[in-house]
Amino acid sequence: MSTNDSQIRTVQVTRYVTPLREGGSLPAIVEADDDFLYVLKFRGAGQGVKALIAELIAGEIARALGFRIPEIVFALLDPVMARTEPDEEIQDLLRASGGLNLGLHYLSRAITFDAIVNDVDARLASQIVWLDCFITNVDRTARNTNMLIWHKELWLIDHGAALYFHHSGQNWAEQAVKPFGAVKDHVLLSKATELETVDAEFCRILTPERIASIVALVPDAWLFQEGSTDSAEEQRLVYTRFLETRLAHSEIFVKEAQHAKTLV
Incomplete structure (x- = not known):
């Protein structure tokens, strides 16, 4: 299935802002080319793409049932971003996550x-x-x-x-x-x-x-x-x-x- 045919928007990650270290798989706040901030879930982290599949399916089921869920987007990540990241663990994560990842709209001050x-x-x-x-x-x-x-x-x-x-x-x-x-x-x-x-x-x-x-x-x-x-x-x-x-x-x-x- 092409992501262009889906109901989910696709954004390009333009800036790594900060890691959310309370998460075991090191999700991060990133900025995308639509100027919004997202919590990015990396395909190269923890349970890999299966965690992204669960996030997408479960989140959209919840939305269909009427719950409030942050917008889910597909997020394209260029692994070249690792070059400007001083933290070696984050460098490795960025390199392993090139391509299609998953983002959730960041709820500022929640x-x-x-x-x-x-x-x-x-x-x-x-x-x-x-x-x-x-x-x-x-x-x-x-x-x-x-x-x-x-x-x-x-x-x-x-x-x-x-x-x-x-x-x-x-x-x-x-x-x-x-x-x-x-x-x-x-x-x-x-x-x-x-x-x-x-x-x-x-x-x-x-x-x-x-x-x-x-x-x-x-x-x-x-x-x-x-x-x-x-x-x-x-x-x-x-x-x-x-x-x-x-x-x-x-x-x-x-x-x-x-x-x-x-x-x-």
């Missing part, structure tokens, strides 16, 4: 969500818990909420740890129908009292056509795996079928979340 300070009603809490169970996002805990308050509204960020089935090498069909045990550590679980209502609503929104259109956004360049004979389209089909199967069996992760909630 503050980190704090469950003690920031109130979330039962409906929104249930929606976020449902989303994270569906996309198997293990990274929404009290230690690392991956939520921001920007202009007094709640925004969801950082979904690179979602869809972890694609790291396991195990059968995707088996993974799709598994409960989401990590929900027990979800920062909003105690407030998620409307999961069944949300389940019915979100299952109606996420039609097969909508899921397929989101997965179709993944660039071919991120789907070619060394040693694999599967085509990019075959790999997209795995993501589509995983999500469709998980949605068709959503009662499994809803019941798991409800059970975990009784233990909180």
